[in-house]
Amino acid sequence: DQQVKQNSPSLSVQEGRISILNCDYTNSMFDYFLWYKKYPAEGPTFLISISSIKDKNEDGRFTVFLNKSAKHLSLHIVPSQPGDSAVYFCAARPAGFQKLVFGTGTRLLVSP
């Protein structure tokens, strides 16, 4: 039972354009959402997070949007850069627990 789903295994974008990565979840008890970026042979690196009481959080080129009614989360990267090429994981925390439930990841390729 995959509680956090990233339905697009890969995404290709041109440099300078917007990258939109999507994530859907099924558990309405998630209260905190995070995005991690992972390069090959490295551990995931925290990117940006959002609490369930908000619908948007922005940090530089990265913006996360949360639509609780649709149980949908998205990460926007504007403008995309070749160095953004990595696997992006969406993760969610069940309320009252100190653990994260991860999606399966989306591989982003930003071409020059």
Add this chain to the structure above:
Amino acid sequence: GAGVSQSPRYKVAKRGQDVALRCDPISGHVSLFWYQQALGQGPEFLTYFQNEAQLDKSGLPSDRFFAERPEGSVSTLKIQRTQQEDSAVYLCASSLGAFLNTEAFFGQGTRLTVV
């Protein structure tokens, strides 16, 4: 060190062998997590420590898996009688606070291959 350090980076074990994976968290970090990442999947939660207390071990897949953090810093994940399905990358993460509203910092992982 500056980040979370895991050792060994790679481990090949014969089926039935016991293995021990080490995690050195960032100094002063209260929370420590272990995750298992199978090929093509996202990390899956195994267990959580707050200082030396193991507060959640609900993700450990069987009683062959055991984790400890006796002094509230270094942690060891032990897998007894390894099986092929244990092959995965084992990730350790630590965070400063006791509550996961701050980001957790991950190590590079230990890739375990059971042959």
